[in-house]
Amino acid sequence: MAEEEINYASVVFKTKTQPRPEAQKKEDTVYDEVKVPHKTPKQAADMNVSAGFLSDMKATNRHHRYQLLACCLGTFCVILLLDIIAVGVFLSMYTGESHVSELKQLKNNRTTLLLIKHNLTDDNNKLRSENENLRRDYNNLTVINGNLTQACTVSESRITTLTAENQKLTAEKQTLTAKNNKLNTQIQELKTQKNNLAEQIRKLSENSVDQEHQKIDAYCPKDNNNNRQCKACMKGWLHNQSSCYAINNAKPTDQKTWEEARDNCTGKFSDLAVIVNEDEKKFINDNSWRSKGVKGYWIGLRVEDGRWKWINGSDLTESSWTQPPTNGHCAISVQNEGWKSVSCGEKNGWICKNKALSL
Structure with a gap:
């Protein structure tokens, strides 16, 4: 009577990806137990006894059929086990490829995100630098604005003073213009008087000579001999x-x-x-x-x-x-x-x- 044999097949599916969590590791190993049944000698003897009266030839043929059936069943179990293994391998390969694809995609995404992060970091640094520059410019502009405001206040005060001075100078200019016009009129009148006086002087000069001759003739008239005889007073005085x-x-x-x-x-x-x-x-x-x-x-x-x-x-x-x-x-x-x-x-x-x- 032969001993029962139990064969165990262990199939482990591993991927070359990164380790996964512990819960997933437990699922990586799948144990399949395949029990191949065999007819023991005791069972055969019981069958022979139960046959009783069967002939040895018939018992031998039956025995061969059982053996053949057992072989078929074993072969079927092996085939089934191989199918299970193939399906496991296929599922493992499919799952691994999916994980690889996802990991590749994640790696690409991670690379892209790292690049974006790097760019954002650079942009952030640039913005910080620009913000610092703008803050510095704002402070400078605030100082300049304060100086300009003070300068504008001084300028407005100066403008007010200059406006008042300008109005005063304008009034003085108008007064001087009126005086100048008056002086020009007086100068013109004086020129006219000068011309008149020059004409009078010319006439007086001409008349003075005539008057001197007349005066001489009046005081010293000529006689019949054209000789002059002067007197103290003119004739009739x-x-x-x-x-x-x-x-x-x-x-x-x-x-x-x-x-x-x-x-x-x-x-x-x-x-x-x-x-x-x-x-x-x-x-x-x-x-x-x-x-x-x-x-x-x-x-x-x-x-x-x-x-x-x-x-x-x-x-x-x-x-x-x-x-x-x-x-x-x-x-x-x-x-x-x-x-x-x-x-x-x-x-x-x-x-x-x-x-x-x-x-």
């Missing part, structure tokens, strides 16, 4: 001491105002009579006779600034004459009445005086 006098007994239509009378005397190389002493005053009064239509004769005395003044600029010192000074009044000499104060605009005769020629 009265001689008294060192002066000559012209008594103008003009008709009423030819009488003149005080200014007109003075102009007439000036044209005769003389001026209205200025009386300097009592002898001259008596001579003037004696010759101030009342002619027909003449009530008096102008002399060189008039009121200026509320005072009686002679035309030579001296003040009246005659204490015996007490006519009050009235602006616009001049003095006339009336025979046997002395001097009288009348309006300078009246028309009267006049007395001219000049210095006698020394012979």
Whole structure:
């Protein structure tokens, strides 16, 4: 009677990937137990006994059939075991390839993520550097802004001051412009006066020569032999001491105002009579006779600034004459009445005086 044999087959599937957790390691080893049944001699004997009366040949054939059946069953079990092993190997290979593919993908992803992390780290460092630079620039700009604000405040104050000064200078400029225009007008007037004076001087120069000739002819007229004989006074003039006098007994239509009378005397190389002493005053009064239509004769005395003044600029010192000074009044000499104060605009005769020629 043969002993029962139990055969065990152990199949271990391993991958070349990284170790997996402990739970998965336990699943790596799969044990399959395959029990191959064999007929023991005791069972055969029992069968022979139960056959009893079968012939040995029949028992032997039956024995061979059992053996054949056992061999078939063993072969089937081996084939089944091989199939199981093949399926296990296939599953192991499939699972391993899947894990390898996933690991490769994970490695690639990890590499990509590491590269991205590296780039992000670089970008982060750059951003930190830029942030530091920006913070530094911001601080600098804050300082500059403070300085500019202070400078702007000073500039605004300066601008206000300059504006006030500019307005003041503008006002002064306008004042100076007005004064300048006025001065230009005055200069133009002075130029005009200068030209007029130059013309008058030219005429006076021309006239002075003529007047000198006239004066010579008046004081020293030529006789029939064309010889000159000079006299102290001009013809028709009265001689008294060192002066000559012209008594103008003009008709009423030819009488003149005080200014007109003075102009007439000036044209005769003389001026209205200025009386300097009592002898001259008596001579003037004696010759101030009342002619027909003449009530008096102008002399060189008039009121200026509320005072009686002679035309030579001296003040009246005659204490015996007490006519009050009235602006616009001049003095006339009336025979046997002395001097009288009348309006300078009246028309009267006049007395001219000049210095006698020394012979």
